[in-house]
Structure formats: C-alpha cells, structure tokens
Amino acid sequence: MKKTGYIYHPLFLEHETGSHPENPGRLRAITRKLDESGMASRLHTLEPRVAGAEEIGLNHPAGYMDSVARACAEGRDRLDMDTAISTRSYDSALLAAGGGLAAVDAVLDGTCDNVFCAVRPPGHHAEETRSMGFCLFNNVAIAARYALAKKDLNRVFIFDWDVHHGNGTQHSFYADPNIYYSSTHQFPFYPGTGDQNETGTGDGLGATLNFPMRAFSTDADYLSVVKDKLIPEMFRFKPDLIIISSGFDAHEDDPLASVSLSTECFGEMTRLIRGTADEICQGRLISMLEGGYNYEALADSVYIHLENLIS
Numbered sequence: 001m002k003k004t005g006y007i008y009h010p011l012f013l014e015h016e017t018g019s020h021p022e023n024p025g026r027l028r029a030i031t032r033k034l035d036e037s038g039m040a041s042r043l044h045t046l047e048p049r050v051a052g053a054e055e056i057g058l059n060h061p062a063g064y065m066d067s068v069a070r071a072c073a074e075g076r077d078r079l080d081m082d083t084a085i086s087t088r089s090y091d092s093a094l095l096a097a098g099g100g101l102a103a104v105d106a107v108l109d110g111t112c113d114n115v116f117c118a119v120r121p122p123g124h125h126a127e128e129t130r131s132m133g134f135c136l137f138n139n140v141a142i143a144a145r146y147a148l149a150k151k152d153l154n155r156v157f158i159f160d161w162d163v164h165h166g167n168g169t170q171h172s173f174y175a176d177p178n179i180y181y182s183s184t185h186q187f188p189f190y191p192g193t194g195d196q197n198e199t200g201t202g203d204g205l206g207a208t209l210n211f212p213m214r215a216f217s218t219d220a221d222y223l224s225v226v227k228d229k230l231i232p233e234m235f236r237f238k239p240d241l242i243i244i245s246s247g248f249d250a251h252e253d254d255p256l257a258s259v260s261l262s263t264e265c266f267g268e269m270t271r272l273i274r275g276t277a278d279e280i281c282q283g284r285l286i287s288m289l290e291g292g293y294n295y296e297a298l299a300d301s302v303y304i305h306l307e308n309l310i311s
Contacts, residue, residue, distance in 0.1 A: 006045055246290060
C-alpha cells in the first residue's frame with residue numbers, strides 16, 4: 001500500500017465562475033464521492049500553501065502576475081473569452097499553484113509516496129504571459145520548475161492526459177532538455193497545438209512527445225500509446241519525478257470533447273504510470289487536476305485514480 005497524499009482547500013471553491021463549465025461544483029462532486037465511498041479516510045491530507053511571487057515567477061513574469069491580480073481586484077469577470085474570474089480567483093490561483101509546491105515537498109521529503117492535488121483553477125493552458133482555457137497560472141509548470149530549482153532534481157517528466165493539449169506547459173519547456181512534456185489529446189481540437197511534429201527546439205529537441213488522438217478514441221487506443229510508446233520513453237529519460245496533468249475530460253460522458261474513455265481506463269493508466277514511477281524514480285509521482293466537466297464521471301474517475309495510486 002502506498003501513502004497517498006491529498007491536497008484540497010475550501011478556498012478553491014471561491015474561484016466563482018457562475019455557469020461556466022469549470023465551476024466549484026467539480027470539486028464538490030469529488031469531495032462528496034471521496035467522503036461517501038470512504039476513500040477520504042484512506043488518504044493523507046496535506047495543506048496547500050500560497051505560492052509566493054518568486055515561486056510563481058519560476059514560470060510567469062511579475063508583470064503577468066500583477067495583471068491577473070489587478071483584474072480580480074477590479075471585479076472583472078473574464079481574463080479572456082474562455083477564462084472566467086471573480087474577486088477571489090487570484091487568491092485561489094496562488095493556492096492552487098502552492099498545492100503543487102506542497103506536493104513536491106511531501107513526495108521528496110518522504111511524507112507521502114505520491115500526491116493528488118484537487119485544485120482549481122486548472123493550469124495547463126496558461127502560457128507564461130497569457131491566461132487561456134480556464135487557466136490563470138500553470139500549476140504543473142511551476143511545480144516542475146520548483147522541483148529542479150529548489151529541490152536539486154535533474155529531470156522531471158510531465159504526462160498530460162487531459163483531452164485538450166497543454167499548450168502552456170509545452171511552450172514553457174519546449175527548449176528545456178530537463179523537463180520532458182508528453183501529451184495524449186484529441187486532435188485537431190482546442191487549442192490547436194499538439195501535432196506529432198512538435199518535438200521541442202534547441203537543447204529541448206526530443207523532449208516533447210505528442211500523441212494526437214482522433215475523436216472517439218477508445219481505451220484500447222490510449223492504453224496502446226501508454227504501454228508501447230509513452231512508458232518506454234519514460235524509461236529512456238529516467239526522470240527523478242513524474243507529474244501527471246490529470247484532466248478527466250477524455251471520459252466518454254464528458255460534454256466538452258469527443259474521446260470515449262471509460263472510468264476504468266483512467267485507473268489502468270494510473271496503475272501503469274505508478275508502476276513506472278516505482279521502477280525509475282522511487283515512486284515519486286504527483287497528479288494535479290486539470291479538466292473534467294461531467295460531475296459524476298469526474299468524481300468516479302478521480303476515485304479510481306486514487307485507488308490505483310494507493311494500491
């Protein structure tokens with residue numbers, strides 16, 4: 001049995017977005033499922049911390065951070081056409097990014113074997129200087145940079161299984177040979193990036209690996225990619241830490257996409273990646289919530305994800 005950490009905070013619910021698909025109901029559904037199933041009692045609860053300016057600055061310039069703070073303080077309801085905000089969204093975003101930092105600390109100091117971060121707003125579409133796709137700060141990118149800059153790790157592998165390509169994360173590390181980004185995603189689809197020919201540039205050439213998936217891809221399609229292509233690349237890269245951008249919107253019941261994964265597929269992908277982490281990086285594995293917009297499918301998928309992190 002693994003000691004699996006769980007990061008959550010009520011402040012994440014105060015990122016109020018009204019009827020937007022990315023809304024507080026997502027985390028309420030997860031919390032309800034974990035409480036009613038008894039899963040909550042099996043997890044090691046961890047407190048997120050507020051990410052400081054220096055830590056956000058590992059991936060975003062101060063001017064961008066200030067612009068997000070100002071927009072929320074002024075009571076604006078959008079950062080762009082897709083990204084809803086409210087007065088507490090900036091505070092929630094700092095805490096969401098800090099959840100990733102707390103997860104890195106917990107895994108590397110041995111408090112937990114692995115950690116799931118039930119945070120919002122999500123992050124993988126956030127570019128270094130631009131909010132996009134429901135995202136303010138790039139939580140996973142900040143965590144990865146923190147692990148290298150502050151924890152003396154040499155290599156981090158990010159696997160993004162959200163149904164949308166994580167353009168922000170890819171662009172953050174496109175020229176970086178020490179942070180490997182790989183993604184499975186519906187293609188062509190929002191945000192339009194993630195072609196298989198996007199493989200990095202300069203020193204980072206070969207440290208980006210995209211798996212564009214057709215609409216209505218199945219469990220078998222995804223599991224074939226993970227087993228036959230992704231995991232061999234993880235073994236080749238030999239990371240010190242693996243981070244999953246765990247969006248659950250490739251689920252067959254999700255309303256925002258057209259991929260046909262079952263709940264069980266997320267469990268099997270988790271089992272495969274957790275086993276790989278055990279073999280190559282002492283089990284060091286962090287998962288951070290991204291998408292997933294059908295409440296029941298999201299809650300069930302998070303449950304089976306955690307079941308396979310623990311077992």
